[in-house]
Amino acid sequence: MTSLAFSPCPNDTFVFHALTHGLVPGAPDFDVTYADIDVTNRSAEQGAYDLVKVSYAALPWLLDRYELLPCGGALGRGCGPLVLTRDATDPGVLRGATVAVPSDRSTAYLLFRLWAVDVTPAAIKVVPFDTIMPGVADGTYDAGLVIHEARFTYQRHGLTKLADLGEWWEASTGLPIPLGAILARRGTVDPAAATDWIRASVRYAWDHPGASAEYVLAHAQEMDPAVARQHIDLYVNEFTADLGDQGYAAADALLTRAADAGFVPALPRPLR
Template identity: 40%
Template sequence: MKPNKTYSLAYSSCPNDTFIFKAIAGQLIDLQGYAFDIVLEDVETLNQNAAKGAYDITKLSFAAFGSLMDKYALLRTGSALGMGCGPLIISNPGRSLDDKARPVIAVPGLGTTAYHLFKFYMDDLFKGQDMQVMPMPFEKVMPAVMENKADFGVIIHEGRFVYQTMGLELKADLGQWWEDKTSLPIPLGCIAVKRDIDPKVVCTIQQLIRQSIDHAFLNPAMAYDYIQTHAQELDEDVIQQHIELYVNDFSKDIGKNGEAAITTFFEKAWASGLIEKSRMPLFAC
């Protein structure tokens, strides 16, 4: 059967995304006559490409989405929100965030939620600290710190499970700071869709993502090879920890508590001048 239409679908190689989208990528569920061209990139590349309107449906940092609301709207499924899952600031042992006049901070891209949270945190506790920010792909952050190319690093994804084995030391848990300040889950990543796509189609795609998540939970072994093929960290225990941390009830539906977290995040970003305020509605359907 000829598909109704083919849409580009982009997400990251991280285990939470490949777990969520395996059933769609592998056509393991009824796709309702739609076809998808799958693209996998690191999250900052996805952010940058979405700014050019490259994809119909794409994973984004919530921070990047905040600057792209004119082009994209949120889906209620596929997001990464939660408690105890935020970015970490790490360094070689014995360092303090204020022990140097102008420290170099490696971050996983300037358009990432991790960078925004880092800015919120520094403005709260180290206001006025002059920093040199060095953006790079997330998998290069820890090596940059280990090789003393950066004084500190903001790590995301599976980095939180392995930094100690690399001899690195935790300086701050940005997710814990956020939770202490807001009592809300931390909004990390979302799935966004171009605003010019028919709303009926969008709602169907949203349902397909929910079905793909349900399929993955019911058939975890069917997703493992796909996940492991694309994971930066191939250790099975790390992959499982990653999925358990980042795929949860918020991934199935953002819900009211998730909406409150997203709104609070954007209010802080607007107040700090990191993004411009938008009047566009958040959700596509």
């Protein structure tokens, strides 16, 4: 049985519904793990899964063991992480601040470090992403870095958007934001076959958008169905079916900039 790990977020469950429910002809049976991106980033370092969803920011630690697949991941425009505070609008407030982040090997955190190079916080706390907004709201953290559906819900916590790192990245590079990647473990999964399976699952999801609704909501942490739909519409796009030249360029730009800044190691091998 092939092991597969991805997050319980709506974009992932929407994309992988067909593949994990026997709806892709020729695909194997899967042993599925649902895990936060920080868990998959770390577990993949040990080769824990045959196919796994990770942050693009984690690739420098993983490409010696895994191969990047050209589909199934999350890239896009207008979908970047946000920096939130209770009421501050000046980035200078981050100097000496405590900032909560969902992972220290996430694309979100890497973008944050590149953006905040002149306003280094005093402390970074890695916490589950669903605890970040409540923690900022109650004063546990001075600021929080949020991802996914938090784009649509942060106002409910009375929070203020200090920065949209996606807007900053796109203005700086003209490229989409490389958030989540799908990797195949070298020597255990045929990457061409895995690409075909995942693309077939994406096509099924688009052709039968209602088929996965119950599955998506069952894993969406009591998310409102309308928010789940917004989440899917934002993160499942043409790059999910095929990275293309722009997708690879975006990943290369992020990891090259980060390596030049000393934030990550250089890639151990090319992305393709």
